[in-house]
Amino acid sequence: MAGLRLDAIGHRLLAPVGLTLAAGEMVFLSGPSGSGKSLLLRAIADLDPNTGEVWLGDEARSSMTPPHWRRRVGLLPAESFWWAESVGKHFPVTKTATASALPPMVDWLAQLGFDPDVLNWSIARLSTGERQRLALVRLLAQKPEALLLDEATANLDPAGRGRVETLVDTYRRNVRAAVLWVSHDPEQRQRLAEISDVQSIGRSYVIRDGRLEPES
Numbered sequence: 001m002a003g004l005r006l007d008a009i010g011h012r013l014l015a016p017v018g019l020t021l022a023a024g025e026m027v028f029l030s031g032p033s034g035s036g037k038s039l040l041l042r043a044i045a046d047l048d049p050n051t052g053e054v055w056l057g058d059e060a061r062s063s064m065t066p067p068h069w070r071r072r073v074g075l076l077p078a079e080s081f082w083w084a085e086s087v088g089k090h091f092p093v094t095k096t097a098t099a100s101a102l103p104p105m106v107d108w109l110a111q112l113g114f115d116p117d118v119l120n121w122s123i124a125r126l127s128t129g130e131r132q133r134l135a136l137v138r139l140l141a142q143k144p145e146a147l148l149l150d151e152a153t154a155n156l157d158p159a160g161r162g163r164v165e166t167l168v169d170t171y172r173r174n175v176r177a178a179v180l181w182v183s184h185d186p187e188q189r190q191r192l193a194e195i196s197d198v199q200s201i202g203r204s205y206v207i208r209d210g211r212l213e214p215e216s
């Protein structure tokens, strides 16, 4: 699997930054509210105007269509968007197959505390935390090669938070996906280093005054 390299990526609040994540590496990003963390993830995903280039291994973002890029470099936004009536309709494969025929998605649902019947639930009934966990499964179902996570555990209790951390870390190791994780929780990196291999979860950065800096 490929690493992720930001080559002079910038947006209106952030001076161009260079940053390389090795395949399978998890890097944390923090900074004050409004400093531009979400905008950076959206810039990498090419959802907002931005400068620079992003590389997935030796493939440039500019060499593929935006939808193709976003399938390979998956963004989990802080607030997920749902367009159909039921949960299952957001998982393309479930249109033609039954849930039981779809591991590992069903395993991922179970790991996050859901019965496969959740695919029949209406979106309207979902709690904020349920939406957040289901949005992660929906993202992983696309088999992204790199992950951009924006406050992936912000709405969860400690048990739910631990389940998400474990699932993301397992996916990272299995697929050797580079993970850039925006988090306000200073203990999140430490928890992940405890459940995983420390050398892959060593770095964190902060956005301060429009610049990306290694966190001291």
Ligand SMILES: Nc1ncnc2c1ncn2[C@@H]1O[C@H](COP(=O)(O)OP(=O)(O)OP(=O)(O)O)[C@@H](O)[C@H]1O
Pocket: 013, 031, 032, 033, 034, 035, 036, 037, 038, 039, 040
């Ligand atoms: N579409 C937009 N138009 C104008 N301003 C925007 C837009 N999107 C974001 N901003 C502003 O850009 C700034 C950075 O937003 P961003 O969402 O990146 O912050 P953040 O660092 O992720 O903050 P938080 O930790 O609160 O989520 C904020 O002041 C926000 O109001």
